[in-house]
Amino acid sequence: MSAPPPSKTNRWSWRSQAFRGLVYQVIAVAAIGLMVWLLAHNTLENMRVRGIQSGFDFLKSSAGFDIGESLFPFDSAEPYWRAFLVGLANTLRVALVGIVLTTLIGTLIGVGRFSRNALVRGLCSAYVEFFRNVPVLLQLLMWYLLLTELLPASYEAWQAGPFFLSKSGINFPIPDWAPGHLWAAIGLLAGVALAWMHQGWARRRFEATGKPPSIFWAPLAVILGAGLVGWIVGGAPTAMSVPKEGEFAIEGGGSLTPEFIAVLLGLTVYTAAFVAEVVRAGIQSVPRGQAEASAALGLNKGQEMRLVMLPQAMRVIIPPLTNQYLNLTKNSSLAVAIGYPDVVSIANTALNQTGRAVECIAIVMAVYLTTSLATSLLMNWYNDRAAIKER
The missing domain is CATH 1.10.3720.10 (MetI-like)
Incomplete structure (x- = not known):
């Protein structure tokens, strides 16, 4: 005599483990949301009572301060x-x-x-x-002190070809922007994609045959070659901004400040x-x-x-x-x-x-x-x- 089939539990019944789990999750999320709301409400109310302004509307106001280092132009009048x-x-x-x-x-x-x-x-x-x-903070301070205390002033900068090193940081040549540089960047990205495909193919061949890739530098050659092709297609621009000694500082070219160098080295x-x-x-x-x-x-x-x-x-x-x-x-x-x-x-x-x-x-x-x-x-x-x- 066969055993009776097990009874099926309604998935919306309290006997259903999945339903109970869903209810507990909803209660937990609601409790967390309530706590966050109470915290935000009490904070805003206390700030209102004390006359403290709140809101993100200040982001549209003029900043009124300069920033010593920026990847793009910034003026103190900007928001x-x-x-x-x-x-x-x-x-x-x-x-x-x-x-x-x-x-x-x-x-x-x-x-x-x-x-x-x-x-x-x-x-x-x-x-x-x-x-x-x-500690990393001590390392940041160590590198910063080394760069700002031991290096010479900018008017006595150490020079190695077109490169300068001083308390003001590192100055180096950079290309004058031209459309050809955009094409070169596109070529480099295409080269990275091709190199990725090449590495995948080489690994699959190695797994299948046991034969290692014959050219170790092939991916790098593909990337540089694709970038070179993009540079040539864009007109092969060669104009460079080269740094040179000014009366009080190094002028022209690109630069890395001692603050950036210290942070990067320390981290x-x-x-x-x-x-x-x-x-x-x-x-x-x-x-x-x-x-x-x-x-x-x-x-x-x-x-x-x-x-x-x-x-x-x-x-x-x-x-x-x-x-x-x-x-x-x-x-x-x-x-x-x-x-x-x-x-x-x-x-x-x-x-x-x-x-x-x-x-x-x-x-x-x-x-x-x-x-x-x-x-x-x-x-x-x-x-x-x-x-x-x-x-």
Whole structure:
């Protein structure tokens, strides 16, 4: 005699686990929303009682202050929202360049800790132990003092060809803008896409045949070649703005201020020490048999690390590496200590002038929350692509 079929529970019944879970989630979201509303209501009411103005209407008012460093022109008569935009651009410039340099340096240091050369291995270990154990704020101050105290004045700048180094920073030649540069940028982007496709093809061939790529620099050649083609199509502009010594300062060309250099160096060398440890741990997580199999295939140490060890280590490396990228971005807020005009510095100035503390802090929080979430989404996408798929 067969057992009676189990009774079906109505999914909208309280006996349904899914329905109860949905109700609990709705209650939790409602409670959180109520708490946020009460906090905002009480804050606004207290500000009204004390005669404190609120709202974001001040963003349309004239800022009334200059910004010493900006990627695009800014005048004190322009509104606050544009000043915040300048601060955001400065923050992103440090974060993006820092992430790239941190990845390169940290990877080299992490791989260097497996070197057979005792000197290289020792130097990489000393780098990690020193820079990760010194607070990042002290490192920012250290680099800033070195740049502003030890370097000569701008009228006595050290010169190496068209490059100048002084207390005012680094001055270097830059191209005079022309449409051909836009075409060159388009060519570089196309080259990156082609290089990505080439790497995918080379990896699939290696997995199928065991034959390593014959030309290591092929992706770089593709990128530079595509950029060169775009530059030629755009008319091959060659005009350059070259810096030269003026009566009181270096004139012409491009420049990097000591504040920007100090922030970039401090954040890069500090975070690279942690990235090196992440890379080292990821490589050590790969079974030793993989290295032995690579040697059996005739791969040298460079090919073994690039084609076998690092690809398998990426599944361990990427999650903690994402945390280091987020830390670098958020640590850039310490740049205010040495006078770099990032979004925190602009918010402090706007707060002192307008008294809109809640609004200015909210803008800063929104900036860092948005950049952090964007970084996490991008790295999660890359993590999904790099994950080893079981076949």
